[in-house]
Amino acid sequence: MVEAVDSHQYALLAWAKYRQNLNVAPRLITLDHHTDTSSPFRRFIKKNYNTKEFLNVQSQLLESIDFMNLNSVAEAIEKLNNDEHIVTAIKTGVISSAFVLAHNAANTDFEIYKEHKIACRTALDHNLVLESSLLDETVCEFNKILKENSEEALLTEPYILDIDLDYFNTFKSIDPDDSKTFNNLIRNAGLITIATEPIYVKSCALDEGLTSDFLLKTLSEKFLS
Numbered sequence: 001m002v003e004a005v006d007s008h009q010y011a012l013l014a015w016a017k018y019r020q021n022l023n024v025a026p027r028l029i030t031l032d033h034h035t036d037t038s039s040p041f042r043r044f045i046k047k048n049y050n051t052k053e054f055l056n057v058q059s060q061l062l063e064s065i066d067f068m069n070l071n072s073v074a075e076a077i078e079k080l081n082n083d084e085h086i087v088t089a090i091k092t093g094v095i096s097s098a099f100v101l102a103h104n105a106a107n108t109d110f111e112i113y114k115e116h117k118i119a120c121r122t123a124l125d126h127n128l129v130l131e132s133s134l135l136d137e138t139v140c141e142f143n144k145i146l147k148e149n150s151e152e153a154l155l156t157e158p159y160i161l162d163i164d165l166d167y168f169n170t171f172k173s174i175d176p177d178d179s180k181t182f183n184n185l186i187r188n189a190g191l192i193t194i195a196t197e198p199i200y201v202k203s204c205a206l207d208e209g210l211t212s213d214f215l216l217k218t219l220s221e222k223f224l225s
Contacts, residue, residue: 001191002224004216008036008164008195009080015094015160016067018191022158025096026190028086029154030162031129032102033169033204035120040088044079065092082197090117099142099154101135103169103204110148119145126206127172132181139181161189165215166200170207174218186223194219 003014019025030036041061042054049057065076065088073094080088089095097117105120113119121138123129143153168174176182186192198212 002194003191004194004196006196006198008032008082008197009077009085011162011193011195012077012080012085012089012094013070013073014191014193015089016070016073018160019067019094022190024158025093026158026160027154028089028095028098028160028162029185029189030086030098030100030102030164031123031167032100032162032164033104033166033200034083034164035086035100035102035105036083036164037086037098037100037116037118037120038081038083040084040091041079042084043081062088062091067092067094082195086118087116095160101129101138102167110145113145114149123167126169128176129167129173130176130179130182132176132178135181135185155185155188158190159188160191160193161185162193162195163219164195164197164200165212165219166197166204168201168215169204169210171210174215174222179223183223192224 005011041058045054045057061076061079064072066072086098090098100118100120101123102120103123105122107122108120119142121141123134128134139154146154194216196212196216201210201212201215
């Protein structure tokens, strides 16, 4: 199943729907320009509450989310910014953990994963973001962290493949020479979510004329059809 949203936080609703049909929370593998691991509701709370109330209000908002009640998820999404959905999903049991490959990521270690259930790796070359060499190396590094935490390898448990189109900053990036690993990630994902984020695609683009419409069309025709 593939679901596309304009703003990334709305993918949380699709994740919750998928979670309802599983006995355990799935993992999330996300490809993005940004890590999108900001604290839940931070902008909403800072805009509407005294900063001294932050943790209490945040806790109440998280407790209001029940993935079995999609209305509660939809209501929460309206208070989320487009970089706050991953931590929200972890803290509410929608996903168990997140594995992020992003351009602006700092490589994280076992201690960060153990505390936050998030692991990040940096995609340095904007042209090679879908190449099997990069994805294989990244999965291998994530698996080292999982092994250290006595968990099963990344692709052996249910996972969601999440793609923000601002991950693609050049025309070459969506046209890999070797897409075997990416095709396998797609084939074995229980759910694929795509955030089109047209404004961020434009602002992050290194090639003039690159748009979210072009990227979505190319991604769909080359890999999802």
